[in-house]
Amino acid sequence: MKTIGKLWGYSAQRQTITILAAAALSGLDIDVPHFEFGVTNRTPEFLEKFPLGKIPAFEDNTGFALVEGIAIARHVCSLAPEAVLLGRDASERALIDQWIQFSEYEISAYNMEIRALHTGRLGPHSKEMFEGLINRQVRFLRYLETYLVSRSSGFLVGDEVTLADIALAASTQQTGRVTCGATERALYPNIFAHYDKVVSIPRMKEIFGEPKFVQEVLAYQECQ
Incomplete structure (x- = not known):
């Protein structure tokens, strides 16, 4: 499947599960780098992209950055409208x-x-x-x-x-x-x-x- 970007979050986190499930059903894939709360999200590199240090956090292959679980999940679904995960009308x-x-x-x-x-x-x-x-x-x-x-x-x-x-x-x-x-x-x-x-x-x-x-x-x- 096509990799669309990176997602920082815990595999057991409800919002992360929602995003990865939406991607899978859309025929898309997301890289999930190793993440350690309080460490990864406090690095200058992370905070430059995501100033509040919140997870889940997503960055696509163009550098577009987004936080908030449902917002990320909606964005992922919108990349594959043929999957109709956001509805038909x-x-x-x-x-x-x-x-x-x-x-x-x-x-x-x-x-x-x-x-x-x-x-x-x-x-x-x-x-x-x-x-x-x-x-x-x-x-x-x-x-x-x-x-x-x-x-x-x-x-x-x-x-x-x-x-x-x-x-x-x-x-x-x-x-x-x-x-x-x-x-x-x-x-x-x-x-x-x-x-x-x-x-x-x-x-x-x-x-x-x-x-x-x-x-x-x-x-x-x-x-x-």
Whole structure:
């Protein structure tokens, strides 16, 4: 496959997975240099291209540089429009954007906040705050589960995989590692069936890696 540039990020990072999966389904390839957080992204060479030191970070073969996971993934998809990962018309493109944002802000954002509270990175917090975040995510997971029941294709938009499906699968994998243990996953069979459907597409499993789902949801623990 044609190599379009370089991507700095972790292979297990949700955004990096989304970008590499989008590239693979678009028939494109991206070089992934060795990356060490706090070292690679603090070098003068890296900061000259990406002043905030954020990852994932992408540079194409012409020197065009871009950060923010979904922006990079959209750009990659746009390089192979025949793959229709961004939709076939304006309505599909809007729906794809809707579901990408849903995955980012109503699913993944809660995973990151809950994990940060659990590890103490956000400082003192209450049990009510911790469980409140989980309950808010549950509301959106229930909505998503109901929506997927109505999708005979098994995909979020249309009858083919799109960037929305890739983004959701990456968020679902993260959710299965944070807020959905075995008991919770049984409550959302269609969400996790969607994940399995996306990951079963050729080349996806090697990019997504092992699910590493937890058996028990992260529980509240007293701040030290």
